[in-house]
Amino acid sequence: MSNQVPEDGTLLPLMEEFYTIQGEGYHTGKAAYFIRLGGCDVGCHWCDVKESWDAELHPLTSADLIVENAKKFPAKTVVITGGEPLLYNLDYLTRGLKDAGIQTFIETSGAYPLSGYWDWICLSPKKFKGPRPDVLNAAGELKVIVFNKSDFQWAEEHARFVGKNCKLYLQPEWSKMTEMTPLIIEYVKENPQWEISLQTHKYLNIP
Numbered sequence: 001m002s003n004q005v006p007e008d009g010t011l012l013p014l015m016e017e018f019y020t021i022q023g024e025g026y027h028t029g030k031a032a033y034f035i036r037l038g039g040c041d042v043g044c045h046w047c048d049v050k051e052s053w054d055a056e057l058h059p060l061t062s063a064d065l066i067v068e069n070a071k072k073f074p075a076k077t078v079v080i081t082g083g084e085p086l087l088y089n090l091d092y093l094t095r096g097l098k099d100a101g102i103q104t105f106i107e108t109s110g111a112y113p114l115s116g117y118w119d120w121i122c123l124s125p126k127k128f129k130g131p132r133p134d135v136l137n138a139a140g141e142l143k144v145i146v147f148n149k150s151d152f153q154w155a156e157e158h159a160r161f162v163g164k165n166c167k168l169y170l171q172p173e174w175s176k177m178t179e180m181t182p183l184i185i186e187y188v189k190e191n192p193q194w195e196i197s198l199q200t201h202k203y204l205n206i207p
């Protein structure tokens with residue numbers, strides 16, 4: 001954790017906030033307010049938001065203000081992402097959002113302990129810093145990024161540790177789309193407990 005970030009979660013390093021359509025996973029297609037927190041040390045070489053990694057570049061922002069901003073939008077749903085949002089104690093922010101009648105969704109690698117009150121947890125585990133058991137247990141969806149063929153086996157190894165009702169997704173790594181998508185299609189046809197997730201916002205040219 002960046003040393004200036006208070007442990008109580010009342011101030012958080014905010015990279016950006018934007019109102020858009022959830023592009024990936026189970027809630028694809030739904031309007032939501034995105035809150036992107038800075039800071040991540042997982043180090044995915046293909047990460048599509050490397051500008052988020054250095055928490056020091058993102059101003060410490062009042063969680064109360066983030067809640068006030070989220071209240072202005074018609075969709076009463078937020079997606080908290082990053083960076084790696086579980087670097088921080090998210091109890092205070094998510095309590096405030098829920099008290100305001102807003103549903104709380106998170107995008108996480110699961111590399112840090114679970115905090116916060118969640119309506120939906122999207123766990124996208126990474127080889128570079130594996131997921132913790134508390135997050136595997138609580139995940140509503142497991143969304144594995146497929147960068148090469150070995151990721152199918154890796155996905156199965158993690159699917160063993162999620163709950164029975166957890167949704168299973170395979171999402172092509174963006175730069176490997178052409179190569180990996182046909183393999184994902186064949187894999188899902190043979191293993192229909194898995195579904196395909198695409199980063200639809202990148203096709204729609206929206207944030």
Ligand SMILES: C[S@@+](CC[C@H](N)C(=O)[O-])C[C@H]1O[C@@H](n2cnc3c(N)ncnc32)[C@H](O)[C@@H]1O
Nearest residue numbers: 046047048082083084107108109124172173174
């Ligand atoms: C940028 S991450 C931030 C949240 C958290 N650190 C995580 O990795 O889940 C948001 C989502 O984008 C996915 N993602 C990042 N880079 C990607 C890429 N190049 N291709 C496909 N998905 C990507 C991640 O796996 C994750 O599901």
Ligand SMILES: Nc1nc2[nH]cc(C(=O)O)c2c(=O)[nH]1
Nearest residue numbers: 021022023024081107201207
């Ligand atoms: N539209 C849209 N949907 C998303 N779902 C997860 C995202 C993320 O970066 O966490 C994301 C994003 O950056 N944009």
Ligand code: SF4
Nearest residue numbers: 040042044047083109
């Ligand atoms: S864990 Fe998420 S934010 Fe961190 S490097 Fe990987 S994809 Fe990027």
Ligand SMILES: [Mg+2]
Nearest residue numbers: 048049081207
């Ligand atoms: Mg994104």
